[in-house]
Amino acid sequence: AMSLGLVLMLAAMTALGIACSAHSPHPVIAAAITIVLLLTLWLGNAVVQMSGMSNPVVNWLMMSTHVQPMLQGLVSSSDVIWLLLLIMVALALAARRVAGDKERG
Numbered sequence: 397a398m399s400l401g402l403v404l405m406l407a408a409m410t411a412l413g414i415a416c417s418a419h420s421p422h423p424v425i426a427a428a429i430t431i432v433l434l435l436t437l438w439l440g441n442a443v444v445q446m447s448g449m450s451n452p453v454v455n456w457l458m459m460s461t462h463v464q465p466m467l468q469g470l471v472s473s474s475d476v477i478w479l480l481l482l483i484m485v486a487l488a489l490a491a492r493r494v495a496g497d498k499e500r501g
Contacts, residue, residue, distance in 0.1 A: 401466025404479040408459065409434055411486035418490035434459075 413430045420426035437459040444454050455461055459482070462475040 397469045397471045398467055400471060400476075401463050404466070404476065404483075405459070405463045408479050408482045408486070411483040411490075415486040415490040415493075418493040 409430075412433055413426070416430040416433070417423065417426040420429060437457075439460070441455045441458040441461060444451055456478075459479075462472075462478045465472060466475060
């Protein structure tokens, strides 16, 4: 269960990096945007909770909500589906951008 969580988390991080790279003209900008996105997805719910607000939608959107239970050995199908959706959306955005660039020449 823990290795599944790690594999899915790393795949999601890689997919986000690929999407950022496809949309950015410079590797450094892509890396910076990827780091900001990953930190937001990981720490976003902690920031919301520290501000005193409790928003279940924000909590559900954050990566840490879905990965932390897996790292503790608890696998939930909704967590696996969330991570797979993130991977598929990021890769689809990257593929769409690359295809558009290829068509334009």
